[in-house]
Amino acid sequence: MINTGFELPLDVLRARQNVKWAKYGADVLPAWVAEMDFSVAYPIRRAMDRLVQAQEYGYPQRDGRSADDAVATAFAARMQSRFGWSVDTDLVQPLSDLVQGTFASIWAYSNPGDKVILQLPAYPPFHESISATGRRLVPHPLKSDGTRYTLDIEGLEALVDTQTRMILLCNPQNPTGRVFDRAELTEIGRIAIERDLVIVADEIHCDLVYPGRQHIPIASISPEIAARTVTITSPTKSFNIPGLRCGVLHFGTRALRDRFHARVPARMLGSPSIAGIDATVAAWTHGQPWLDEVLVHLDANRQRLAGFLASELPAIRLHVPEATYLAWLDCSALGLETSAFDFFHDRAKVAFSPGEAFDPACRSFIRFNFATSSRILDEILGRMADAARSAGRG
Amino acid sequence: MINTGFELPLDVLRARQNVKWAKYGADVLPAWVAEMDFSVAYPIRRAMDRLVQAQEYGYPQRDGRSADDAVATAFAARMQSRFGWSVDTDLVQPLSDLVQGTFASIWAYSNPGDKVILQLPAYPPFHESISATGRRLVPHPLKSDGTRYTLDIEGLEALVDTQTRMILLCNPQNPTGRVFDRAELTEIGRIAIERDLVIVADEIHCDLVYPGRQHIPIASISPEIAARTVTITSPTKSFNIPGLRCGVLHFGTRALRDRFHARVPARMLGSPSIAGIDATVAAWTHGQPWLDEVLVHLDANRQRLAGFLASELPAIRLHVPEATYLAWLDCSALGLETSAFDFFHDRAKVAFSPGEAFDPACRSFIRFNFATSSRILDEILGRMADAARSAGRG
Numbered sequence: 001m002i003n004t005g006f007e008l009p010l011d012v013l014r015a016r017q018n019v020k021w022a023k024y025g026a027d028v029l030p031a032w033v034a035e036m037d038f039s040v041a042y043p044i045r046r047a048m049d050r051l052v053q054a055q056e057y058g059y060p061q062r063d064g065r066s067a068d069d070a071v072a073t074a075f076a077a078r079m080q081s082r083f084g085w086s087v088d089t090d091l092v093q094p095l096s097d098l099v100q101g102t103f104a105s106i107w108a109y110s111n112p113g114d115k116v117i118l119q120l121p122a123y124p125p126f127h128e129s130i131s132a133t134g135r136r137l138v139p140h141p142l143k144s145d146g147t148r149y150t151l152d153i154e155g156l157e158a159l160v161d162t163q164t165r166m167i168l169l170c171n172p173q174n175p176t177g178r179v180f181d182r183a184e185l186t187e188i189g190r191i192a193i194e195r196d197l198v199i200v201a202d203e204i205h206c207d208l209v210y211p212g213r214q215h216i217p218i219a220s221i222s223p224e225i226a227a228r229t230v231t232i233t234s235p236t237k238s239f240n241i242p243g244l245r246c247g248v249l250h251f252g253t254r255a256l257r258d259r260f261h262a263r264v265p266a267r268m269l270g271s272p273s274i275a276g277i278d279a280t281v282a283a284w285t286h287g288q289p290w291l292d293e294v295l296v297h298l299d300a301n302r303q304r305l306a307g308f309l310a311s312e313l314p315a316i317r318l319h320v321p322e323a324t325y326l327a328w329l330d331c332s333a334l335g336l337e338t339s340a341f342d343f344f345h346d347r348a349k350v351a352f353s354p355g356e357a358f359d360p361a362c363r364s365f366i367r368f369n370f371a372t373s374s375r376i377l378d379e380i381l382g383r384m385a386d387a388a389r390s391a392g393r394g
Numbered sequence: 395m396i397n398t399g400f401e402l403p404l405d406v407l408r409a410r411q412n413v414k415w416a417k418y419g420a421d422v423l424p425a426w427v428a429e430m431d432f433s434v435a436y437p438i439r440r441a442m443d444r445l446v447q448a449q450e451y452g453y454p455q456r457d458g459r460s461a462d463d464a465v466a467t468a469f470a471a472r473m474q475s476r477f478g479w480s481v482d483t484d485l486v487q488p489l490s491d492l493v494q495g496t497f498a499s500i501w502a503y504s505n506p507g508d509k510v511i512l513q514l515p516a517y518p519p520f521h522e523s524i525s526a527t528g529r530r531l532v533p534h535p536l537k538s539d540g541t542r543y544t545l546d547i548e549g550l551e552a553l554v555d556t557q558t559r560m561i562l563l564c565n566p567q568n569p570t571g572r573v574f575d576r577a578e579l580t581e582i583g584r585i586a587i588e589r590d591l592v593i594v595a596d597e598i599h600c601d602l603v604y605p606g607r608q609h610i611p612i613a614s615i616s617p618e619i620a621a622r623t624v625t626i627t628s629p630t631k632s633f634n635i636p637g638l639r640c641g642v643l644h645f646g647t648r649a650l651r652d653r654f655h656a657r658v659p660a661r662m663l664g665s666p667s668i669a670g671i672d673a674t675v676a677a678w679t680h681g682q683p684w685l686d687e688v689l690v691h692l693d694a695n696r697q698r699l700a701g702f703l704a705s706e707l708p709a710i711r712l713h714v715p716e717a718t719y720l721a722w723l724d725c726s727a728l729g730l731e732t733s734a735f736d737f738f739h740d741r742a743k744v745a746f747s748p749g750e751a752f753d754p755a756c757r758s759f760i761r762f763n764f765a766t767s768s769r770i771l772d773e774i775l776g777r778m779a780d781a782a783r784s785a786g787r788g
Contacts, residue, residue, distance in 0.1 A: 018452035019460075035452040048446045055439065057635040057673070058412035058429040066413075067637075096490050096639075096664030103662040125661070132659045241451040243461075243668035245490075265526045267519070268497040268662070270490030274637035275669035279451070 006038040006294065007373035013037055018243075024351045029380050032353045034174070034326060036240045036371035041290035044239060047282035051275060060274040067277045068094045074284040075233075075248050083206070085220035087250055091257055094272050096245040098204055101232035102129040102168065105249070108263040109198040109230075110135055110165040117159055117167045117197075119151070121328065121358035121365070123174045126202075130168070138164065139359075142176060148319045149176045153187045160195045167197050172205040172215065175328040175358050175367040177321020179213040182221065189218060189225035198256075199229045204247075207238035207291060209323040210299050219252045226252030230260070235283035238291055246276030298325050301370045301377050308381045313388055325371035328355075332364040334393040339363040348387035350380050400432040400688065401767035407431055412637075418745045423774050426747045428568070428720060430634045430765035435684035438633060441676035445669060454668040461671045462488045468678040469627075469642050476601070479614035481644055485651055488666050490639040492598055495626035496523040496562065499643070502657040503592040503624075504529055504559040511553055511561045511591075513545070515722065515752035515759070517568045520596075524562070532558065533753075536570060542713045543570045547581045554589045561591050566599040566609060569722040569752050569761040571715020573607040576615065583612060583619035592650075593623040598641075601632035601685060603717040604693050613646050620646030624654070629677035632685060640670030692719050695764045695771050702775045707782055719765035722749075726758040728787040733757040742781035744774050 013021050020033045039045075062070035072092035079085040095101045102125065106116060112134035118126055120139045130137040138159050142149040156167075167188065172179045180188075192199050199218060206215040219229040234247030251257035272280075305327055306320045315333040329352075331340040338346070341354035344366060355365025370377055387393075407415050414427045433439075456464035466486035473479040489495045496519065500510060506528035512520055514533045524531040532553050536543040550561075561582065566573045574582075586593050593612060600609040613623040628641030645651035666674075699721055700714045711724040723746075725734040732740070735748035738760060749759025764771055781787075 016448075016450055016452070017455050018450055019455045020452055022455050022458065033453055040449055040451060044451075045446075045449065048449075052439075052442045052446045054410075055434055055442075056410055056412055057434060057438075057637045058410070058414055059427055060637040061411050061413045061416050064416065096667070099661050100664035103659055107659075107662060129661070132661070243451045243454040245665055245667040264662070265497055265501075267493050267522070267526070268501060268658070270494035270664050271639055273490070273639040273667040273670045276667045 006290070007297075008037050008039055009373070010376065024345070028345065028349045028351050029376060029383070030351045031369045031372070031380055032351050032367070034237060034369060035242060036294070036325065037373060037376065038240055038294065038371065040240055041283060041287040043282040043286035043290070044241060044279050047278040048275065051278050057274065060277070062277070062281070067274055068271065070281050071246065071248060071272070071277050074281040075250070078284040079217065083215060083217050083220060085217045091251045091254065093249040093251070093257075093266060093269065095232070095234070095247040095249050096270055096272050096276070097236070097242075098202060098232050098234055098247050099125045099129065100269060101247065101249040102126065102200060102202065103133065104264045104269060105198070105200045105230050105232070105260070106130065106133050106135055106166065108260040113163070114166075115161070115164040117156065117164060119170065119173065121175055121355065121362055123170060124357045126168055126170065142173070142178070144319065149173070149178045151180060151184045151188070153184070153191075156188070157191055160191065160197070164195065164197060167192060167199050168202070169199055169218065170202045171218065172209060172323035174205060174324060175326050175353070176319065177324045177326055177328065179209055179215055179322040182216055185216055185218045185221055189221055192228050193224055197228065199225070201229055201231045203231055203233045204237045205324045206233060208295065208298070208325060210295070210302065213322040215323070219250070227256065228252065230256065235280050235287070239283040239287055241279050241283065244273070244276040244279045246272035246280040298371060301325070301372070301374065302327070304374070304377060305368065305370050305381065312381070312385045315388070315393065325369060327368040327370060329366050329368055330364065331366065334364070334388060336364060336393065340366045343391070344384060344387060347391060348383040350383050400684070401691075402431050402433055403767070404770065418739070422739065422743045422745050423770060423777070424745045425763045425766070425774055426745050426761070428631060428763060429636060430688070430719065431767060431770065432634055432688065432765065434634055435677060435681040437676040437680035437684070438635060438673045441672040442669065445672050451668065454671070456671070456675070461668055462665065464675050465640065465642060465666070465671055468675040469644070472678040473611065477609060477611050477614060479611045485645045485648065487643040487645070487660060487663065489626070489628070489641040489643050490664055490666050490670070491630070491636075492596060492626050492628055492641050493519045493523065494663065495641065495643045496520060496594060496596065497527065498658045498663060499592070499594045499624050499626070499654070500524065500527050500529055500560065502654040507557070508560075509555070509558040511550065511558060513564065513567065515569055515749065515756055517564060518751045520562055520564065536567070536572070538713065543567070543572045545574060545578045545582070547578070547585075550582070551585055554585065554591070558589065558591060561586060561593050562596070563593055563612065564596045565612065566603060566717035568599060568718060569720050569747070570713065571718045571720055571722065573603055573609055573716040576610055579610055579612045579615055583615055586622050587618055591622065593619070595623055595625045597625055597627045598631045599718045600627060602689065602692070602719060604689070604696065604715075607716040609717070613644070621650065622646065624650065629674050629681070633677040633681050635673050635677065638667070638670040638673045640666040640674040692765060695719070695766070695768065696721070698768070698771060699762065699764050699775065706775070706779045709782070709787065719763060721762040721764060723760050723762055724758065725760065728758070728782060730758060730787065734760045737785070738778060738781060741785060742777040744777050
């Protein structure tokens, strides 16, 4: 077992105040909320140390411009260097978190009663963003071809009616870890253009893609798609800083931006803190070497998880994720009486994210966060196998 | 001259990245944006040091509850201990900044075209919150009785018509520094009740009140007033941490809260960062000894400013502020050809906030931020006097 330098030991994790390690009992290992059991990248630590050292908590500027501009500039530079996508910093709206961006976009581009298409299973706040704003969710189930989840384009086309206004797209997808390819994204774009839909693309997992796959920002595919696409992203997931609350919303055109601001004034969204801004700029500008190392480790965990399930728990089905540190486990063949979440929480003392939060039909699924140390991952896997065996479900 | 321990020297201030010291030339002394030239309170420094030390930037909890709850709890405790005001933590909505709270409240409780009453002169974002949301500003000018600015209650009553929905109240008032008394607040409340108006009370300066005056939260006066009052506040002004972005919005009743959330879903407002939360809790819970010392210093500056103007620049009229570290200077008797802002910027090399940003009719006014060291204050006052004399305006 290699010590990567960023894996935090169990005693440190247990002492944390974060919700991940605090929500469940001390005998439970948490593998739920999407946060990594790793220390943060040195450039982020340095940025935070400098902020605290200088104690400059006044109205911030960076490099002679507004601090918000620094975020937009770092975002644009990163999109160009990582994905060859040229973005205009004038079309960037800073956010405090991406759920805020989803809510605000739905608010801006649709009316109560309108329909919003969402691929299922889906990150729970996406469901909430549709229901809490009085819009109607149109479920667009991902299909399995036996080895991966795929977009059912014909199905998508058939779902669009005159009341449909938006597609809420999560790419790379949470919880399945699919990275949609150019052909899939182009088809989504075509339908959006033909049926006059706005696409809200949550691309927060864009940096967590494994070898063999490539993230393509849907707005980068064509100006016509960009003209109806709002992209929301943040370094909080890939750089493990969700508590610092900073992200961006990018409008594909000025017209789309102006339409948004006519419904949601920019100042209603507030402003990220200077801590979030400094951490974000540091992560996007100098964090990649750390992330490259983290990805090697996450990839090893991903393989370890897939291999273990195949050999020790073959009743649990997994399409190996192409991105994210999340695995979507189908436990239906275990024939459990309870939800899969309850089974593993009660019998294995492991807390996953319950499948039914992602899709009401998925109570025999769990979402497994494998961004932890090899040691803890092995302990979780061992507990799962023991629980299944002792319940006669192995 | 006493070194207070929190006054920062000129070289430190000049080296800062903040907008206050960076916006104007190196030969200009800034006395504009409402931020203090002081180091922050030790409890805030300690909270930030601990955060950075622990590097816990994940999804935060504090004391086993959500971090947002910690802010609400600290707010409730402080309102009780400082103002004898009991607030229900369930009625507290965290914000990233107070301008966000103003925009969101106007959005929630009125419609485009509706009228919003605002005492003038007023903090520029209040003007913006009304115009950018397509509402109509109804100016309610403060009156001068020769020694202080007063609320013209009869005038207020006459302004309300069937299209009037809200009163935007800033108390203590920015820029005049008035602390409205119980009689004045009770009258505002009476009118709001009789004419079915919602009051948005920005009370961010509530902690910066000088001896002889007392801040009364308008929502604390009666349950009937509370039922139509949204109070917004934050430690960012009094504890000098605006860049950390954290505040609260308090609804007087559940009904008022539910009405708000029907128009503005809570998650559209985002979340404060854990840095803002920890700093806020530290300030409100442990920051008062620091603030007590700061207030003694600010009071001395206030007296020094008033005395200097009276003896050296009697053409500049000032009603001594009862709260805030802001002074509203009427320079009309100087008979300037330019705006007062331009005159002092160009001739004295001092940057104030231009009066016309607070009221279009006030270009011969400036807002003077006197939260600086005695040394810098004296330099600013000397430059003002020299400029006035050399222009033959003294």
